[in-house]
Amino acid sequence: MNEIKRFRFARLLPAVSLVFVMALSGCGGEGLFEVKNPGAILDEDLSTVRGVDALVVGMSSDFSEGYDGQSFLNARGGPEMTGGGSYYLTGEVRRGLSISEDVDGFWNDAQRARWVAEGGLERMKEIGDYQFDGNPLTARAYLFAGLANRWLAENFCYVVFSAPYEGDDGTALGKEAGFNRAIGHYNLAIQHGSGDVVTAARGGLAQAYANLGDWGQAVSNAAQVPIDFVYNASYSLNSGREENEMVIETHQRAEMSVFGTFIAELGPDGDPRAPWKDCSVSGTCASGHQGAGDKDNPNYQQMKYPNYGADIPLVKGTEMRLIQAEAALRNNDLDGAMDLINEVRAFHDLPALTATGIGNGFTFDWSSMTGWDILDREYILTTWLEGRHLARHHRWKHLDGWTHPYLTGTNHLYELVVPERFTCYPIADSECQVNELVANLCI
Secondary structure (H helix, E strand, O other), X not given: OOHHXXXXXXXXXXXXXXXXXXXXXXXXXXXHHHOOOOOOOOHHHHOOOOOHHHHHHHHHHHHHHHHHHHHHHHHHOOOOOEEOOOOHHHHHHXXXXXXXXXXXXXXXXXXXXXXXXXXXXXXXXXXXXXOOOOOHHHHHHXXXXXXXXXXXXXXXXXXXXXOOOOXXXXXXXXXXXXXXXXXXXXXXXXXXXXXXXXXXXXXXXXXXXXXXXXXXXXXXXXXXXXXXXXXXXXXXXXXXXXXXHHHHHHHHOOOEEOOOOHHHHHOOOXXXXXXXXXXXXXXXXXXXOEOOOOOOOEOEEEOOOOOOOOOEEEEEHHHHHHHHHHHHHHOOOHHHHXXXXXXXXXXXXXXXXXXXXXXXXXXXOOOOOEHHHHHHHHHHXXXXXXXXXXXXXHHHHHHHOOOOHHHHOOOOOOOOOOOOOOOOEOOOHHHHHHOOOOHHHOO
């Protein structure tokens, strides 16, 4: 459970207790525990053809419920935003720290999203009257299973599977196991599906193969996703559980700000992919004009997600062009890479860029016009506040030996307290406490 939602739950407890006491005093306890919620879905109802739609909606809901929190964590602990709030974890990640007990909620959310999708698929297979093969609901369930495994693999240093499949024995596995598991689910989504689900699965394959270093497969799948395609994690104004947490934390609080980032250098309207608002005049923004905790830095409020129901992109055609561009740079094809980068920029009505040369990895010099530095900035802009940069930094360091300069303090607003910031989160303390096979991996 994330910070703000945990706080809301705590505030509800007194009210829930009061209602319970009133019910006891008003009804004398007679028949109290016989009352049924008319909107409840019984477990046995989910094991029917009519229940499959609810199962898949639940997969989508459980994915979205936690993914906004993961994206929020990544943003305040990376080059996309500056963590300026009062939460303990904000203070840790902005200085480059991450320990196991701090990531319990994020680990649990990702594991729940994975298990709900994978376990739901196993249940769907056992429903006698359900047409499993070629069913759009089957395809969508496999897509969410793939996306949940991508979430784990992109963000955590190890993946751990304890269910629902035979062989899931709880051992710690490398990130590649999570990406390969996602690939299997994506391929089954393609086998059973059509339309947007298949296109999203193709994009998921491109993302996974890029992080595995298989650039042939990454490019092949990325090329099958149109530039205007977007597949989102869904959010809604219906309830607190369905709201996009990043909106709460930037529009009601100033827990993080664009101040001190490359995005700030562009100005509030400098790039349509990364819009922000200057709240420096008191009263301009509900979240205030300064950081929520340190009260030193101005509040530059993100406007990519303007309301609680704003969706978070998971797969986009514009990112696919950048994956193709990265592959081109790896093959020393600067012209091909820039054509793909400028295709993305043209899609957003931005002027084309000309590179001064291919470069030798990343400098994080915001004025540099080498191919690699341009690509780096275009990745930040294209996937801004979508929870994705951590995986790129990890693959560049561990597959290629390129430690991104941001990791060692270049253009970093706060001083690091470690020589180099993390590129993945450790296994959560909640896992280590119940799983002796991984207990020695918690930090």
